[in-house]
Amino acid sequence: MNRQLEEILWGVAEETFEALAFLLPMPEPVEPFESSPEVAVSVRFHGPFDGKVIVTVAELVLGELACNMLGLDDGAEIAVDTQQDALKELANVVCGNILPEIAGTTAVFNVDAPKLVDASAPASEEGLSLASETRFFLDSGPVSVELLTEGPIDVEVPVTAGAN
């Protein structure tokens, strides 16, 4: 799998979780976490290439995510709809920031409204295939960010100084 794409996914996910929810993604779990069912949101996009971004989190992550995004106290009761909306916004921001990292700021993409999808169903469909993915952990459980595209894609943006 494309290493550059994976680095873009990881970089954007790391920045977004930190900026939106003050959560620090870790490559490995820091402490054992309770396992819980998963929730997934998909964001479809159309442009120089078509595809979708899927963000999947454990249910326990969802609560923490929504609480921090809304700036509520730990353990505050948050309606399930609101928790899902928080994940939708997070996925929207992840998708919106991944695309220009891949295709540059001259590319124009149309991004659909994020949708809740079945986390247990296989992600690939409609002629889309997995281009890259990143998996990491928060204190409350695992997260994955997948990029599916119609056919293979290349990273158009020149590698920034400091990388080789």
Next chain:
Amino acid sequence: MSLNILIVDDSAVVRAMILKTLKMAGIPLGDVQQASDGCEGLDALENHWIDLVFADINMPVMNGEEMIDRIREQPEWEELPIIVVSTEGSATRIERLQRKGASFVHKPFTPESVQEVIKKITGVSHEQTA
């Protein structure tokens, strides 16, 4: 001086996040109105005195760009400060919004990035503690 603001976004979570960020940035807030699409945004403008509008782009019923066009058609709103809050990455689209007199805050935003734009367009910065 406190600012009367209008936040237009189809996501209630995003509206809450913008409000939280304004409070964290110490922006002196007056009346806060919320709307979930461009039409509701125009209604709120008709009925309330607003100093500053935060607008999303992708919304059902009426999107943010159309709302901005409608706002600018009204002589009394020609100079109304508008900040578009979006993940938009296309330079062409961002410039088009800027030509309509909108400022731009990229998502994810921080209290600092929001504070900076507000100061630039309204001259209002965080609350003085004197």
